């Protein structure tokens with residue numbers, strides 16, 4: 001299996017190379033040159049298997065012979081050993097035809113753990129056998145950063161630098177990033193919003209001297225392995241509700257478009273997904289795009305679902321690549337136009353997107369109302385991001401079972417939840433001592449040269 005860039009102008013790579021590389025050298029994102037498919041029988045045979053067994057069957061065609069089967073099974077087993085629920089991604093029922101996929105039973109209480117715990121194991125295996133070290137730089141609106149730190153802390157051959165927007169993540173998210181004492185962890189509170197952090201990260205990748213000098217690697221969802229790991233739970237949950245014998249729809253709280261794009265890949269692999277519903281908060285660029293065919297950047301307005309406060313939605317580029325029939329030049333042209341603030345999607349590409357995706361937006365007041373509704377009508381305490389998903393899903397219910405992804409544990413956003421329902425969700429026991437630990441964080445300006453120097457100096461000092 002070879003991996004190609006969405007902008008069509010970067011070297012083709014193997015799975016392992018693409019994983020360790022992150023962003024393609026033409027600024028694009030890596031995708032597999034073909035999407036492997038699974039037959040109805042192969043999907044039906046997943047019923048009753050463990051999460052880990054399904055993970056192996058879904059991901060194996062994408063990794064080819066990168067690892068032996070035994071090696072890959074060992075990697076998967078170690079990745080999910082620290083999850084606190086046997087099903088890993090359990091379903092709870094919210095209504096007659098509406099289910100919630102709880103994706104917050106991993107070590108940092110967000111869906112990011114599903115991919116990041118796996119990537120941590122994949123990197124360790126690959127770096128050890130190649131005798132290499134890397135510098136991971138990640139951009140986060142809160143959850144990717146804590147998941148990355150948890151997955152890579154304490155490793156000798158990895159430094160992990162996390163850029164988060166100063167003052168725009170929850171207190172718990174910040175403490176998850178600033179309290180680990182490991183010397184290879186560097187939490188950087190940057191001025192600006194998440195889009196600024198992600199732009200600086202991409203600037204670093206596009207500076208080849210810096211990139212090659214520090215051996216830069218990326219663990220944001222620009223990394224194909226992140227997306228791939230997230231494909232698995234679409235299979236486990238759809239099969240548990242009767243797929244492939246019946247269709248299933250999903251609603252996904254969306255920001256950087258990685259999670260819902262994983263659902264699109266599951267569909268392309270043969271999982272009978274009817275609709276994939278994009279749920280945004282008030283930062284609704286993706287919903288506006290689906291309605292108007294114009295992707296137009298506006299400023300980000302901080303919300304009570306901060307992890308979705310995103311306007312430059314990185315993985316939408318991958319969706320555009322498929323909507324434009326794999327035309328890398330067309331995608332590169334759109335991304336060039338985006339530098340000026342907006343681009344328009346052609347009619348054919350828009351039809352292709354609308355064949356798979358619906359969308360909706362949730363205001364701040366509606367998010368609060370939905371947290372209340374969830375608690376009162378179902379007993380489920382929703383985090384604000386998951387509440388955005390449930391609100392939009394409730395508007396898209398029909399005869400096809402709907403699964404909404406619950407992307408974070410409510411205890412990561414206790415103020416928003418307590419304000420809505422008067423109950424302060426408690427952190428699980430393994431995280432309670434975090435509140436008293438000292439924080440280690442460096443405030444940094446939104447300046448590329450400053451960041452590059454800091455990173456080089458920190459690596460030299462280790």
Ligand SMILES: Cc1ncc(COP(=O)(O)O)c(C=O)c1O
Nearest residue numbers: 143254255256257258259307407
């Ligand atoms: C809790 C939570 N929900 C939803 C999202 C949006 O996911 P994606 O960026 O994959 O669209 C994020 C951030 O990625 C998140 O942290």
Ligand SMILES: N[C@@H](CCOP(=O)(O)O)C(=O)O
Nearest residue numbers: 140141142143144220221307
């Ligand atoms: N919401 C994310 C933003 C980064 O997304 P990623 O999936 O590209 O890593 C976060 O919590 O950091």
